[in-house]
Amino acid sequence: MRLKIEHTTTYRYCRPVELRRHRLVLRPREGHDLRVEQMTLRLEPAYRLEWARDIFGNSIALVDWLEPSDTLSIVNDVVVERIPPFPVRELHAPWQTPFPPRYETIEEPVTTTYQQSTSDDTLDDVRDWLTRSLTTRSEDAEGTMLALCELVHATIGYRRREEKGVQGAAQTLRLASGSCRDMATLMMESARLLGVAARFASGYLHGTASMAGHASTHAWTEVYLPLLGWRGFDPTIGSATSLRHVVTGVSTHPRGVMPVSGSFVGQRSDCVSMIVSVRTSELPSELSPLPQ
Numbered sequence: 001m002r003l004k005i006e007h008t009t010t011y012r013y014c015r016p017v018e019l020r021r022h023r024l025v026l027r028p029r030e031g032h033d034l035r036v037e038q039m040t041l042r043l044e045p046a047y048r049l050e051w052a053r054d055i056f057g058n059s060i061a062l063v064d065w066l067e068p069s070d071t072l073s074i075v076n077d078v079v080v081e082r083i084p085p086f087p088v089r090e091l092h093a094p095w096q097t098p099f100p101p102r103y104e105t106i107e108e109p110v111t112t113t114y115q116q117s118t119s120d121d122t123l124d125d126v127r128d129w130l131t132r133s134l135t136t137r138s139e140d141a142e143g144t145m146l147a148l149c150e151l152v153h154a155t156i157g158y159r160r161r162e163e164k165g166v167q168g169a170a171q172t173l174r175l176a177s178g179s180c181r182d183m184a185t186l187m188m189e190s191a192r193l194l195g196v197a198a199r200f201a202s203g204y205l206h207g208t209a210s211m212a213g214h215a216s217t218h219a220w221t222e223v224y225l226p227l228l229g230w231r232g233f234d235p236t237i238g239s240a241t242s243l244r245h246v247v248t249g250v251s252t253h254p255r256g257v258m259p260v261s262g263s264f265v266g267q268r269s270d271c272v273s274m275i276v277s278v279r280t281s282e283l284p285s286e287l288s289p290l291p292q
Helices: 105-115 124-133 141-155 169-175 180-193
Strands: 002-019 022-024 034-044 047-053 059-065 069-082 197-205 218-225 229-234 245-251 271-283
Touching: 022 069, 034 047, 105 197, 124 141, 124 169, 124 180, 141 180, 141 218, 141 229, 169 180, 180 197, 180 218, 197 229, 218 245, 229 245
Parallel strands: none
Antiparallel strands: 002 069, 002 271, 022 059, 034 069, 047 059, 197 218, 197 245, 218 229
């Protein structure tokens, strides 16, 4: 499957302002299941751009703006190829892994980091909720994580929030509502409480909303399981991730993969509006040349 993604972010100010450095996490992460065919960043006003790779292996664009402006425009045009087969559940040895997972000694320095909570609030309510509501499967770690994903989906009502930041896991549970980023954080923190290495994933979801051009960026959770590696789960839709999910960044914390972050010199009231839109479309498969 070939996907064209058009992601536009526009800030408008009531007067020309001095823009500070911005950090963009917009380039899809390439691998055996995804290839970036082309990518174009169209930025205004005038700028200087440097690419870097962060500690999590994400491609980061660092943008310094060269002139004041009353408009900041960031347009990411990218074409990716999703390459099957995508990971699927295999319920036979050796792919069925026990729960809680037992990580290899050589991996423990890394997995331990992804098992530690980054929450600012207490997680006692989340722990109690898991004890009451989640049925674990001692012979099936992947199945347990899928059950957790389905539980978050059934418990939390989706609500698109305009406020900055991410709700704490316990807060989302108390409110029983949240954005995709809030639900991904709740699942990530829940998995960690269960002894599973988990990380926050940000990117795009190809679906009805994005095909109509009404979508924004999306977020979900990835967990690390022995032999199986990193597996994605999307609590917003209550299922494992698929070829329709395009990852642009992963991190131990949601702040690490904000699609666009930066600042300007002035008052908060100087910013009049911020508009984000994501549109996706499927492209024809490229045909291989006929043999001579």
